[in-house]
Amino acid sequence: MHWSWLPEYFPIIAHGLYVTLFILVFSVVVGFILAVPIGLIQVTGSAPARWIAGAFCGYIRGTPLLTQLWLLYYGLGSTFPLIPGFREHFMWLVRLDAFYYALLAFTLSFAGYEAEIMRGAFLSVPRGELEAARAFGMSPWKVNSRIWFPRAVLQVLPTLTGEVIGQLKSTPLVFTIPVLDLMSAISQVRQDTYIIYEPLIFLAIIYMILTYFITRAFGYLEKLIPQRR
Amino acid sequence: MILAAAPLSELLSFGDKGYGDEMFWGALRSVQIAFFAYAFGLCLGLAGAMGKLSGGRVLKAILEGYTTLVRAVPELVLILLLYYAGTDGLNSLIVALGFQRIEINGLVAAIFVLGFVQGAYHTEVLRAAIQAVPIGQSEAAKAYGMSPFLRFRRITLSAMLPNAIPGLANLWLNVTKDSALISVVGFTELALATRQAAGVSKQYLVLYLVAQAVYLCISFASGQFFNWMERHVRRGQPKLA
Numbered sequence: 001m002h003w004s005w006l007p008e009y010f011p012i013i014a015h016g017l018y019v020t021l022f023i024l025v026f027s028v029v030v031g032f033i034l035a036v037p038i039g040l041i042q043v044t045g046s047a048p049a050r051w052i053a054g055a056f057c058g059y060i061r062g063t064p065l066l067t068q069l070w071l072l073y074y075g076l077g078s079t080f081p082l083i084p085g086f087r088e089h090f091m092w093l094v095r096l097d098a099f100y101y102a103l104l105a106f107t108l109s110f111a112g113y114e115a116e117i118m119r120g121a122f123l124s125v126p127r128g129e130l131e132a133a134r135a136f137g138m139s140p141w142k143v144n145s146r147i148w149f150p151r152a153v154l155q156v157l158p159t160l161t162g163e164v165i166g167q168l169k170s171t172p173l174v175f176t177i178p179v180l181d182l183m184s185a186i187s188q189v190r191q192d193t194y195i196i197y198e199p200l201i202f203l204a205i206i207y208m209i210l211t212y213f214i215t216r217a218f219g220y221l222e223k224l225i226p227q228r229r
Numbered sequence: 230m231i232l233a234a235a236p237l238s239e240l241l242s243f244g245d246k247g248y249g250d251e252m253f254w255g256a257l258r259s260v261q262i263a264f265f266a267y268a269f270g271l272c273l274g275l276a277g278a279m280g281k282l283s284g285g286r287v288l289k290a291i292l293e294g295y296t297t298l299v300r301a302v303p304e305l306v307l308i309l310l311l312y313y314a315g316t317d318g319l320n321s322l323i324v325a326l327g328f329q330r331i332e333i334n335g336l337v338a339a340i341f342v343l344g345f346v347q348g349a350y351h352t353e354v355l356r357a358a359i360q361a362v363p364i365g366q367s368e369a370a371k372a373y374g375m376s377p378f379l380r381f382r383r384i385t386l387s388a389m390l391p392n393a394i395p396g397l398a399n400l401w402l403n404v405t406k407d408s409a410l411i412s413v414v415g416f417t418e419l420a421l422a423t424r425q426a427a428g429v430s431k432q433y434l435v436l437y438l439v440a441q442a443v444y445l446c447i448s449f450a451s452g453q454f455f456n457w458m459e460r461h462v463r464r465g466q467p468k469l470a
Contacts, residue, residue, distance in 0.1 A: 061402075062448035063441040064409035067420055071441065074427060075434035169303040176413065183305070196317075200310045204302045211301040 002195050006202070009189050016185030017206065019099070020171050023106055023181065028164055031110030036149070038111060039118025053115070060112025066173050068109060073101040073177040102174040110167055117159055121152035154225060161218040165211050182206065240432055241439065248426035248436065255422030256443050262339050262418060263405045269344030270404070271397075274351020281356050292352065299349035305410050311342040312414045335416045343407060350400050358393035359385060390462040398455035405447050419443060 041053040060068070077096070125148055133143045172183035182203065189199045241249040277295070280288045299307065316333045324330060366388055370380045412421035423440040427433045 071437040
């Protein structure tokens, strides 16, 4: 076992860890915020809106994230510059870093998976509670913000742990487009030093530690919420 | 329109001009990998679930380590680790036994690696499904004097399938999508075939959309199949709600 590379590459690995965590936290937070309305539309929206939201979820869940990432980065990334006038006016967009495509792809992916779960959660809130709220004379918005949203989100919380861990485990995919995440840092080590296994084992251990902390954090979060069992 | 620089029919035609044949064979390989990896994972999972439920303490600890480890590490990292370590390890074993080094078939390696990863998830799905079967049913079968194998086939298997089908369906959808990860070790399945075709033709957007449509068709068809399957194994059960 060779571990002598570790001190030298530590800064790159630390930066990669930061990028990985940033992608994870950003996509989970923004994705979840997007998922709530998408889930709600699937339950209450008009027929066309419902179809569009359903198709979005079906597409996200039915195709590999790897190809979604490639479609955005290589597909859109190579199409933007072809639009006439784009190069002159949107030079800043052409230089868009792969990092932003990764953020977009991961956020949409999380939103798609989570929206499907939110749909079920919205449906499973007992109708009587909503009817009672309406009978109290609450406005539709108040029914949503006081009864429907909190009840649905609380139901989703236990499944969120698994979803976030799944999202963490997808993050290494970004190394297939030039994003310097944890995985790319480790592959750089492997390419520079010709050491095959140790960096990968190190990488696996880091992911296991992260998984452990996510599990603990969500367990703590669940305990904070008062619940009658 | 820029997207129509080359007509789709020409782009996807078979032969030298188009990439239809490359992508077709890629799609076929993807399905092949997914199918065999799933079957291998199912076997591992069944053995693993049995071991977890009725094995000795050492076996249980080993299986616990297997499922925890595999499910905590990203599939991509596992695939890289197992692909290199597996082919290397097998070759050094062969050399140690005094044979020539062999070139390990990429397809076979891919199937084993993905199947090994799937096995951990199958173990958990099947263990939970078997545990959800009331113990009295199995005891009643035992009281009737059924042999363990007959008991499994007639009672446990048919009673646990309704619990297991949704989880098994999920795992199948996962393995069809995870087969795209095999492209990272340089095996030409649908994702990599598309990437290569797109790289040559520069028609990234169109070709990736076509590839995604193929994945979507696979997912949709499998979804229909598993719906039918669930209805089939739930026949005779009282309807929920």
